[in-house]
Amino acid sequence: MQTPWDHRFAQRTQRMGSSAVRELLKLTEQPDLISFAGGLPAPDVFPIDAFREACDRVLVENGAQALQYGTTEGYKPLRELIVRHSARYGINVTPENVLITSGSQQALDLLGKILINPGDRILVESPTYLGALQAWSAYGAEYVTVPMDEYGMVTEALEEALRSGPKFIYVLPNFQNPTGVTLSLERRQRLIELADRYGVPIVEDDPYGQLRYEGEHIPPVVVLDGQYRGNGEGCYYGNVIYLSTFSKILSPGIRLAWVIAPPVVIHKLVQAKQGADLHTSTFNQIVAHEISRGGFLDQHIKLIRKVYGERRNIMLAAMDRYFPPGVEWTHPQGGLFLWGMLPENMNSSDVLRVAIERKVAFVPGAPFYPGGGGHNTMRINFSNATPEQIREGIARLGQVLREKMGEPLGL
Amino acid sequence: MQTPWDHRFAQRTQRMGSSAVRELLKLTEQPDLISFAGGLPAPDVFPIDAFREACDRVLVENGAQALQYGTTEGYKPLRELIVRHSARYGINVTPENVLITSGSQQALDLLGKILINPGDRILVESPTYLGALQAWSAYGAEYVTVPMDEYGMVTEALEEALRSGPKFIYVLPNFQNPTGVTLSLERRQRLIELADRYGVPIVEDDPYGQLRYEGEHIPPVVVLDGQYRGNGEGCYYGNVIYLSTFSKILSPGIRLAWVIAPPVVIHKLVQAKQGADLHTSTFNQIVAHEISRGGFLDQHIKLIRKVYGERRNIMLAAMDRYFPPGVEWTHPQGGLFLWGMLPENMNSSDVLRVAIERKVAFVPGAPFYPGGGGHNTMRINFSNATPEQIREGIARLGQVLREKMGEPLGL
Structure with missing residues (x-):
């Protein structure tokens, strides 16, 4: 039916189109x-009892504040907790550097709102996080891409990309979504040097940094940047805006994340957030603070690492067993995803269509490439399914791949 | 300190400036x-026990879903509950017409995102809700204003404003923020006729409609529009997008509101919301549903009406007693605010400065006028303070006004 709104949509909505992949993925809701x-x-690692206790305590002791409007910056004790938590990863800031957001997706949206003029170029890894592209395209962003390999963004290609004058660099250094790849220490340092030389600041998105299952922790770009600047060990310099979230360490359903940025940026973000949603749920902030204080978070992160690490191992083993020759995949040291690469002549969307019939699904990789390409890639999540489901699902997917690659059935 | 971000802010941030009033209001946090x-x-009417029970039940019975990611449209049972709730006010829609947002402020922001091109004119009441101006100015909106009197938007002035070709009309028909004024039935009908004649759709913002303390309920514009179109009694036509919220009837701290719109608009809003915050807190949605189902909401709204109605009466009586001649104010039949009008030669910001010294505060009215003016007006909230505070605060404010108006002290 025709409505009076049909011809009134803003031009920017043309950049918000629902993707074919999204339509395909609706079929996975079986x-x-x-x-x-x-x-x-994994719902198995949601700390439900801790939530029950915290909700009850917060409502009994602090209900009037928890259910009331709050400040746009966020609940002060939670911002202070984030300051302490960050310090343990070498990020030394004050509460004035912290803004609470309604999930990291909102942080990306607000950064787009305060930074991006139509036509501005953002330098991104290729492939990169789809949600960032979705948020920023609405503000008219264009993208300059730098390819990735097993050590992350290929910094040899970075200099040329920087010459195009991007507004900022967007990087996911740890267990990147979608590839699972981690940016090496050497490349982090090279990234910081080149960003400095070309005067281009960095947005570091780190939702998974605390979920490492093997290998050595590598300091975040924001910490290395402070060292590079040399203005005091671990001091926050401001060239890097750092994003992280409670979604992967506590619960995504409470929509809580944070931005670390210079006060001048926080100030602009606060103005933008006032217009966007006034503030993030007071109740959820106070409950998250109640759960997280007193060391619970660190204990809980250890549990998550154990569970997800096992699932990753099970998935890698199942792939070794069931995937046909010619298919390759990353071996992430942490996070939630690994990345499958099919032979060049294959299209992972075609594979998905058959896979859904066999009751198994993944995300085709092409949409993660803002500059095109990646038709033969696939993002595979290993955190959500149970070990049994992982074995069975990878066996089914291996079967589909064998058929698609023309091998005899059942081999 | 100079940061690399300082000269990188988007042009639209120049329309997001922090206001002088906001700075002044920071002084009220004593x-x-x-x-x-x-x-x-009022925190007194927060249903804390209902929240305790609901949180516990939801976490025990449905914890894995409540703490997980959810759909952008919102929790289906909550959208169905909103459909049933709306039907009782004559708004007959289906869940496909409902989007859950992170507070009504997000609904305003998303509407701006999908509808407003830079330079588009929005027709607003003068004065109007500041949060809408804040949200839409960031998208480059301009405003066409229509003055208000005690019956709401002066529809005699509407036709000329409509000739300027606004993208849509924004109206708060019930107990408007900031004035407390209600749009009369005749004017609602006139508004609908004129909107139809000029082909301009309407956004109806109704956060307070259920909080009426006296007088007869007047059907929402969205319902009258359906009757005017004549396509079935109470059928939703789509010319009016309707906004409402749980903030005033349950809790603002949970950030839950809803949009009712044609599916084509909901579809665009969903795309915009995906980029803005993925979805609204699953936990809060399921808890709000758990509290609201089974008739609790209607009982609770009766309690709120009683408490706020009393406070309004106490404030009006105190104003009669303490405010000097020459000051006028509205007598709202519901909502949270009333509107004070000082003599033309006075400036309410000057009054606020002195009032803060005497430990009482209100909001000066000028920022609510996008076209300028209103320097002598003031928004006064009667829902939050206790009866004792209302009497004392209005006495203090009356004293300040008498002094400012040059009357002998203590009269």
Whole structure:
């Protein structure tokens, strides 16, 4: 039916189109389908009892504040907790550097709102996080891409990309969504040097940094940048805006994340957030603070690492067993995803269509490439399905791949 | 300190400036100050026990879903509950017409995102809700204003404003923020006729419609529009987008509101919301549904009406007693605010400065006028302060006004 709104949509909505992949993924909402498509944490590790206790205590002791409007910056004790938590990862800031957002997606949206003029170029890894592209395209962003390999963004290609004058560099250094790849220490340092030389600041998105299952922790770009500047060990310099979230370490359903930025940026973000949603749920902030204080978070992160690490191992082993020769995949040291690469002549969307019929799903990789390409890639989540589902799902997917690659059935 | 971001802010941030009033209002955050400045519900009527029970039940019975990611449209049972709730006010829609947002402020922001091109004119009441101006100015909106009197938007002035070709009309028909004024039935009908004649759709913002303390309920514009179109009694036509919220009837701290719109608009809003915050807190949605189902909401709204109605009466009586001649104010039949009008030669910001020294605060009216004016007006909230605070605060404010108006002290 025609409505009076139909011809009134803003031009920017033309950049918000629903993707073919999204339509395809709607088909994965079947109870008996094993989905490696989402970026969902395992419900098994949600700290439900801790939530029950915290909700009750907060409502009894602090109900009037928890259910009332709050400040746009966020609940002060939670911002202070984030300051302490960050310090343990070498990020030394004050509460004036911290803004609470309604999930990291809102942080990306608000950064777009305060930074991006139509036509501005953003330098991104290729592939990169789809949600960032979705948020920034609405503000008219264009993208300059730098390819990735197993050590992350290929910094040899960075200098040329920087010459195009991007507004900022967007990087996911740890267990990147979608590839699972980690940016090496050497490349982090090279990134910081080149960003400095070309005067281009960095947005570091780090939702998974605390979920490492093997290998050595590598300091975040924001910490290395402070060292590079040399203005005091671990001092926050401001060239890097750092994003992280409670979604992967506590619960995504409470929509809580944070931005670390210079006060001048926080100030602009606060103005933008006032217009966007006034503030993030007071109740959820106070409950998250109640759960997280007193060391619970660190204990809980250890549990998550154990569970997800096992699932990653099970998935890698199942792939070794079931995937046909010619298919390759990354071996992430943490996070939620690994990345499959099919032979060049294959299209992962075609594979998905058949996979859904066999009741298994993943996300085709092409949409993660803002500059095109990646038709033969696939993002596979290992955190959400149970070990049994992972084995069964990868066996089914291996079967589909064998058929698609023309090998005899059942081999 | 100079940061690399300082010269990188988008042009639209120049329209997001922090206002002088906002700076002034920061001074009201003193424990012994009686504030009529906020738009805060009374903490006394927060249903804390209902929240405790609901949180516990939801976490025990449905914890894995409540703490997980959810759909952008919102929790289906909550959208269905809103459909049933709306039907009782004559709004007959289906869940496909409902989007859950992170507070009504987000609904305003998303509408701006999908509808407003830079330079588009929005037709607003003068004065109007500041949060809408804040949200839409960031998208480059301009405003066409229509003055208000005690019956709401002066529809005699509407036709000329419509000739300027606004993208849509924004109206708060019930107990408007900031004036407390209600749009009369005749004017609602006139508004609908004129909107139809000029082909301009309407956004109806109705956060307070259920909080009426006296007088007869007047059907929402969205319902009258359906009757005017004549396509079936109470059928939703789509010319009016309707906004409402849980903030005033349950809790603002949970940030839950809803949009009713044609599916084509909901579809665009969903795309915009995906980029803005993925979805609204699953936990809060399921808890709000758990509290609201089974008739609790209707009982609770009766309690709120009683408490706020009393406070309004106490404030009106105190104003009669303490405010000097020459000051006028509205007598709202519902909502949270009333509107004070000082003599033309007075400036309410000057009054506020002195009032803060005497530990009482309100919001000066000028920022609510996008076209300028209103320097002698003031928004006064009667829902948040206790009866004792209302009497004392209005006495203090009356004293300040008498002094400012040059009357002998203590008269």
